[in-house]
Amino acid sequence: MMPLLAVGALAAITYALRIAGPLLADRVAVPAAAQRLFTSAAAVLLVALAATSALTTGHDFAGWARPAGVAAAGLLAARRAPFPVVVVVAASVTALLRLAGIQLSERARGSSTPVRLSVYRSASPSGWALWSRTLHFSCCYQRSGVVFCSKVAMTLAVVAEDWFREGAGVVL
Amino acid sequence: MRLQWRTDLLSDTALVRDVALVCLADGIVGVSFGATAVAGGLPWWVPVAMSLLVFAGGSQFAAVGVVLAGGSPVAAVAAGAVLNTRLFPYGLAVSDVTSVGRSGARTRRWAARLIGAQLVTDESVAFALRHTDPARRKAAFWTCGAALFTVWNISVPLGVLAGSAIRNTAAFGLDATFPAVLLALALPTLTDGRTRVAAIGGASAAVALTPLLPAGLPVLAALAGLAALWRPRQRRPEPESAGDSQAVRPPAGQAIPVRSNR
Numbered sequence: 400m401m402p403l404l405a406v407g408a409l410a411a412i413t414y415a416l417r418i419a420g421p422l423l424a425d426r427v428a429v430p431a432a433a434q435r436l437f438t439s440a441a442a443v444l445l446v447a448l449a450a451t452s453a454l455t456t457g458h459d460f461a462g463w464a465r466p467a468g469v470a471a472a473g474l475l476a477a478r479r480a481p482f483p484v485v486v487v488v489a490a491s492v493t494a495l496l497r498l499a500g501i502q503l504s505e506r507a508r509g510s511s512t513p514v515r516l517s518v519y520r521s522a523s524p525s526g527w528a529l530w531s532r533t534l535h536f537s538c539c540y541q542r543s544g545v546v547f548c549s550k551v552a553m554t555l556a557v558v559a560e561d562w563f564r565e566g567a568g569v570v571l
Numbered sequence: 572m573r574l575q576w577r578t579d580l581l582s583d584t585a586l587v588r589d590v591a592l593v594c595l596a597d598g599i600v601g602v603s604f605g606a607t608a609v610a611g612g613l614p615w616w617v618p619v620a621m622s623l624l625v626f627a628g629g630s631q632f633a634a635v636g637v638v639l640a641g642g643s644p645v646a647a648v649a650a651g652a653v654l655n656t657r658l659f660p661y662g663l664a665v666s667d668v669t670s671v672g673r674s675g676a677r678t679r680r681w682a683a684r685l686i687g688a689q690l691v692t693d694e695s696v697a698f699a700l701r702h703t704d705p706a707r708r709k710a711a712f713w714t715c716g717a718a719l720f721t722v723w724n725i726s727v728p729l730g731v732l733a734g735s736a737i738r739n740t741a742a743f744g745l746d747a748t749f750p751a752v753l754l755a756l757a758l759p760t761l762t763d764g765r766t767r768v769a770a771i772g773g774a775s776a777a778v779a780l781t782p783l784l785p786a787g788l789p790v791l792a793a794l795a796g797l798a799a800l801w802r803p804r805q806r807r808p809e810p811e812s813a814g815d816s817q818a819v820r821p822p823a824g825q826a827i828p829v830r831s832n833r
Contacts, residue, residue: 402617405644409634410624412652418688420662421669429660437657439766439800443773444654445629445757447793448636450774453750455781457641465747472751476758482596486603489751493744 449473468493583710586698590715593694597719598726600628600756603748604635605730606737610745611639615731622727626689626720629756630654633790636749642787650790661696662688668699668712690716765800772796 453469455461472489480488601622608618613635621631630651637647662669669687690713699712737743761767773796777789784792 402613402638402644405634405638405648406617406620406624409621409630409648409651412648413625413627413630413655413658414689416652416655416658417662417691418685419659420664420691421666421684421688424663424666427663429663434660436797436800437660438760439769440794440797441629441654441657442757442760442766443770443793443796444633444650444790445753446761446770447774447777447790447796448633448650449750449753449757451777451781451789452636452640452753453747454778455640457786458782461746464744465750468744468747469750469754472747473754473758476751476755482755483599485751485755486599486748489747490744493747494742495744497742497744 464493464496467496586711586714590698590718593698593715594718594722597628597694598722600752601723601726602730602733603745603752604628604631605727605732606734606745607632607639607730607749608635609731609734610737611635613638615735618727618731619724622724625651626723627651627655627658627692628723629693629753632749632753632756636753637787637790640786642785646785646787646791650787653791653794658691661691661693665691665696665699665708665712667705668709687713687716690720692716692719694719769796769799772799 449469453461453466468489468491471492472485475488476485604622605618609615618631618635621634625631625634633654634647634651637650638644669684669691695712695716698715699708702708702711734745737745757770761770773793776795777793780789780792
């Protein structure tokens with residue numbers, strides 16, 4: 400019932416917006432500024448929806464596989480790759496990362512352990528990683544924005560530490 | 572631009588070729604829309620009915636995305652409706668081509684106008700606006716609009732079939748196709764710097780608010796990013812005209828380069 404009403408309402412509003420232009424064309428002129436605002440509002444909504452659906456599931460962080468796939472696809476889209484390529488790259492990068500063991504999300508795994516990249520599991524905890532893990536554990540039982548932020552901070556710290564090590568190894 | 576030196580015949584085959592390419596791309600969007608919607612748990616008729624009645628890819632994705640994230644139907648309709656406000660200026664821009672010609676009977680003209688309105692999309696308007704000659708504008712609009720409507724309403728049910736066939740969508744990374752499609756739709760519209768700033772600011776706000784607000788609202792809150800479009804000109808015309816004190820000068824001087832950026 401609800402979805403039927405919602406579909407009907409969106410269809411009615413959309414058709415009204417479509418038919419209004421031809422009906423009013425002789426009488427009104429939309430100022431250029433308003434036209435730019437419509438275009439920008441559409442762009443802002445699309446990017447925001449892309450960002451939230453790439454990074455979050457429900458109220459939680461979605462894990463790294465999905466944003467990584469979306470980022471790869473976004474780079475290709477920005478370089479004007481054909482649409483099918485963009486879609487296939489998004490799906491396959493995400494699927495391959497999951498195959499490699501990067502987890503979906505804490506909730507999807509059905510456990511209360513913090514989000515971890517199993518790829519990095521062998522790395523001994525030190526420095527930033529230890530600090531942020533402490534931060535995470537200190538607040539991991541609150542279902543609030545802090546959990547989300549600490550998860551992001553911890554994962555970023557683990558990744559950054561590993562990148563730094565690899566980089567240092569290359570330099571040395 | 573490219574078409575200007577071509578003859579009529581060549582430009583018609585070029586039109587068909589370009590429309591076919593756009594249809595191919597949108598067909599893939601349609602398949603992923605149908606698949607995403609049913610994989611997320613919506614009944615099969617929701618994406619199919621939306622494609623027939625709403626027929627606007629971006630807002631269909633937006634509304635379904637809000638619902639799949641757990642948002643209320645009201646938030647879903649609001650997100651879709653805001654995305655579709657751009658159809659109003661589109662309709663104004665192509666009002667001369669949505670009706671089929673002056674010759675026909677009055678009722679026939681009205682029928683054509685009512686049908687033509689449903690075919691107003693980003694793509695059909697873009698095709699129409701490439702031409703200045705009325706006949707060719709009309710041909711471009713109706714060819715593109717009718718072809719897209721057909722392809723869209725075939726590809727979405729195909730996606731519904733595919734989406735209900737695949738059990739574990741996460742393993743195939745299908746959940747990543749939805750944000751990727753949105754990004755690919757949005758990127759071409761991010762042409763000027765201020766819109767880019769507004770989009771990045773709005774997206775950051777939406778992600779930051781996701782753990783706190785009920786689903787569906789963070790995306791609408793992103794519209795606050797539009798504040799980045801506000802220009803501090805026309806603010807104080809009075810001091811500028813009356814400007815006898817030096818203290819008023821610097822802001823007025825700063826406003827000038829902003830104005831010349833347009």
